[in-house]
Each structure stands twice: as structure tokens, then as C-alpha cells.
Amino acid sequence: MRSQVTRKMPFTEEQMQKIYNTNIIDFAREHGFEVEKGDKATLHVKNSGGLYLFKHGRGFYCFTEEKGGNIVEFAMKYLNMEKLEAMELILGSKAYEQTTHVVAPQEKPERGELQLPPRDQNDRRVFAYLTKTRKIDPEIVQDMMKQGRVYQSRQEINGKIRVNCAFIGYDEKEVPRYCALRGPSADSSFRQDMENSDKTYGFTMTGRSQRVYEFEAPIDAMSHATLCKMQGIDWRKDYRVSEGCLSSRALRHFLEHHPEIKEIVLCYDNDVDGKLADGTPHNHGQVRAEEEKRNFEAQGYRVYIQTPTQKDFNKMLTSLYDRPAVYVEEEADEMER
Structure with a gap:
């Protein structure tokens, strides 16, 4: 025994x-x-x-x-x-x-309904921020505002008025499901997703082709469209999806509802200064891009990686205004595929 x-x-x-x-x-x-x-x-x-x-x-x-x-x-x-x-x-x-304060673990509550922040009386401050500071083409900003995908929000929080740039993601029934706020000034580090936002429904720029570009942030998506327009490329032709983070959740959902898409272009950040926890250099954006390229190729898509010459596509766009014309032409040529 x-x-x-x-x-x-x-x-x-x-x-x-x-x-x-x-x-x-x-x-x-x-x-x-x-x-x-x-x-x-x-x-x-x-x-x-x-x-x-x-x-x-x-x-x-x-x-x-x-x-x-x-x-x-x-x-x-x-x-x-x-x-x-x-x-x-x-x-x-x-x-x-x-440790001075410990919160007992709680069950994750079911996501409630997204309440968008109130729209301000006008969009002047956000429009100026996106076109002057971020150098995004005014036509593109106006188009996104007309569609309700970008607007100037105004909230009173703890007795103070907060004005922010709101980026909205919609579901298939055009119901707002995601809202990302960003401070509309060059020195602001404020970024926040509204409560009950669902990153499955990313900020999307609609198109009509069989190609979709994927980005980490809405500003990069609009910056990429601007760079295309600068080279005479029809910026309305292709779809653009922003994740709001380093993920592919919104893209995967988008593809489920757009069977016509055959080609994916991954436009993640170029994190040349990124590091792992132990200090080992690690380009988070480009490593993830290679992983996702393999994943989507296995599903039958044609997949390409478009790496910005700066950290992201907005920095690539703004840097063009401070460089000699010869460099502008060389970098702009990279937008052609």
C-alpha cells in the first residue's frame, strides 16, 4: 500500500x-x-x-x-x-x-454604452492643431470632421473646462463605439479613451479599393493620407484603419466585414529607441509588423510593411517642412508602391 x-x-x-x-x-x-x-x-x-x-x-x-x-x-x-x-x-x-492602498480584485463589469463627450460650438482649435501643428491637409481634416470621425470636444471636469480632439470609431450601423481623446497642443501629453470605448471598432478612413492600411493612431492615418495627396495619389481610394494601440484587433474586425479586401499594408511605428525590460534594443512596432505579416499571409492576404522614415508617419510628415527639397522628394517617393 x-x-x-x-x-x-x-x-x-x-x-x-x-x-x-x-x-x-x-x-x-x-x-x-x-x-x-x-x-x-x-x-x-x-x-x-x-x-x-x-x-x-x-x-x-x-x-x-x-x-x-x-x-x-x-x-x-x-x-x-x-x-x-x-x-x-x-x-x-x-x-x-x-503599498499604501490596495483595491480588492473585482470582476470585470460588462461594457456599458459609450457616451461621447459633448461637441464644442466650433472645431477651430482642433482644426488648427491638426493642420498647423500636425501638418495634416485641411481637406482631409474637414472631411473627417464632416463625417463625425473627428471633432472638438468640450467637457467640464471638476469645475474646469477641458477641450480635446476626439477621434471616433463606428460600428457597421454607424453607431459610435470608440472614442479617443487627445490634447490639442504640441506640448500636451494628454491621451485617454472614453469609458466603455471598444478598440474593436477603430478610427476608419473609408475607401473603395481592395487595399487597407493599418496604423497605431488616427493622426498617423491622416498623416499618411496627406503624404499620399502631396504626391498626387488619390487619398480617398484606399481604406485606413487605426488601432489606438499596437494591436490588430480593429483590422481583424474590419476584414470580417470587408471581404473585398485582398491587400494589407502594415504601417506600425518605427520604434528605433525601444527596449525590452532587460534593456535589449527592440523595435516594438516593426517586430509586431513582421508577426502580423506572417499571420495575415497565412490567411491568404497579400501583406506589405511600410515603415516610416521617422518614428511614425506624422513625424515623417512634419519633418518634411524642415528639410531641403531633395530629401522631401526622396522620402515622398517611398509612398509609391
Whole structure:
């Protein structure tokens, strides 16, 4: 008869609580990660691509891989550790002592209805920001505003008036399902998705061809259209979809409803200064582009990667105004395929 052996647990119940109650933001900072502003619920890990830490300190989400987890999974993935080793590190860290407020885990509520921010009396400030600061062609901005895909929002928050640039994504019934806000000035770092926004429905510039371009941000999509127009290319011909992050969720949804599309052009950022958690150089945008190219080619699409010569297509556009004409012509030629 086989004797029953009781396996000793490596941690007590109290130690387990300490591990999982450790503030992930404090822990990340302690181990060399730099964080910066994200949105109202998260902080962005600098030079990480799409890695965000929840402000309540209880987990992370990576838009690059479209998955998240708790602090133990964070240490395992981004510090390259086995589970037991990660738990020992967290338990022995000073981060737990720094935790001042812990929010109990809650079930993810069902997404409610998106409420768009009120539209301002006019769009002058946003129009000036997009055309003067971002150098986007006025016709393109006007067209997006006429379609209700871009407008100047005006909200009163805590007694203060907030004016922002709103980018809207619609579903197949032209119901708004996604809204991204951005501060309309060159020195503003404000970016936020409205509550109940669904990134499945990205900001889209409609077309009539069998080609779609995919971008990380609406401003890059409009910048790309501007660069095409500058070279005499019909910017209305092809579709453009913006994800609002480093993902392909909106593109995949778009393709489900546009069976006529045969060709995909991936236009992710050129993150030449990007790094992994251990400091290894990593071009997040272009690595993701190569991955998605393989994925969509396997589905039968013709797939190309168009890499901006600057970090993104808006920086590529604005840089043309500060460079000699010969360089402008050379870079503009890259828009031809």
C-alpha cells in the first residue's frame, strides 16, 4: 500500500497574501522599469511598446500581445523567472512595505454604452492643431470632421473646462463605439479613451479599393493620407484603419466585414529607441509588423510593411517642412508602391 505524503507548501497563507497584494507599480520601479502617464486607469511602461500597469496596483496588460496578468506573471515574463523564483523575489522586495492602498480584485463589469463627450460650438482649435501643428491637409481634416470621425470636444471636469480632439470609431450601423481623446497642443501629453470605448471598432478612413492600411493612431492615418495627396495619389481610394494601440484587433474586425479586401499594408511605428525590460534594443512596432505579416499571409492576404522614415508617419510628415527639397522628394517617393 502506497503511503500518503503531504507536500509542504512553499509559502504560508499570509505570505501568499503579501505576494499578491504587492503593488505592481512600486515593484516595477524597484526593478528598473520607468513608468509614465497612461490614461485614467493605467500607467505606461516607458520604451515598452504597449505595456501598461493598472493604477490600483494589482496587475498589468500588454496591448502588443493582447494579454495581461498579476504581479507574479509580470515578474515571470518581464524578469524572465520561474514561478517560485518570482514569488520569492516579490516576497523579499520592499515594494510590499510601500503599498499604501490596495483595491480588492473585482470582476470585470460588462461594457456599458459609450457616451461621447459633448461637441464644442466650433472645431477651430482642433482644426488648427491638426493642420498647423500636425501638418495634416485641411481637406482631409474637414472631411473627417464632416463625417463625425473627428471633432472638438468640450467637457467640464471638476469645475474646469477641458477641450480635446476626439477621434471616433463606428460600428457597421454607424453607431459610435470608440472614442479617443487627445490634447490639442504640441506640448500636451494628454491621451485617454472614453469609458466603455471598444478598440474593436477603430478610427476608419473609408475607401473603395481592395487595399487597407493599418496604423497605431488616427493622426498617423491622416498623416499618411496627406503624404499620399502631396504626391498626387488619390487619398480617398484606399481604406485606413487605426488601432489606438499596437494591436490588430480593429483590422481583424474590419476584414470580417470587408471581404473585398485582398491587400494589407502594415504601417506600425518605427520604434528605433525601444527596449525590452532587460534593456535589449527592440523595435516594438516593426517586430509586431513582421508577426502580423506572417499571420495575415497565412490567411491568404497579400501583406506589405511600410515603415516610416521617422518614428511614425506624422513625424515623417512634419519633418518634411524642415528639410531641403531633395530629401522631401526622396522620402515622398517611398509612398509609391
